[in-house]
Amino acid sequence: MPLPRFYRLPDDRRETILRVARAHFARDGADRASYNKIIAELGISKTSAYQYFDGKEDLFAAVIEDVHTRILHTLGDWPPAHTPEQFRRQLRDASDRLVTHGLTHPEDLALLDATTAQDPAPWLAPVIDNGRALGVIRTDVDRDLMLTATAAVLRAADLWTAARLRDGATAPDLTWSLIEGLWSTPHES
Structure with missing residues (x-):
């Protein structure tokens, strides 16, 4: 993580450092990007530079944290839905915002793989709780297990969708059928 002096820089200077580094890491990858360049x-x-970061890995971690923050900002806070239909609509709207963000911020899209260590719970936990309260998400599975499993499915779907978008292809919306399968109570045979 950045050293304390980095956080004392003016906002616009911090943003410039992160923007330039994000461009290099997105273009060259974390391993090939040059700290010197x-x-x-x-x-x-x-x-x-060493007054702000211990090295390239430290700078990369700051960039990934910033990408994660930008994605969470795009999602916004989860407003509690009052009906299952509203809940599903809000999920689709959030998904659409993410796709739009990825298309308009290709560097964030290129670095999506590296954000796997970031905790999805700040955004996803209220979604899970709201869905369980509405009966959209099964309650026979432990909440934390459902949160972890949902995060894993969304993560896999995000990476698959991002790869298709980077290649210029459209991504069929398979995420929701996967999620609905995870969230629904199995039918008795």
């Missing part, structure tokens, strides 16, 4: 493009010395 990033700081050269920023017009800062290596000494200055």
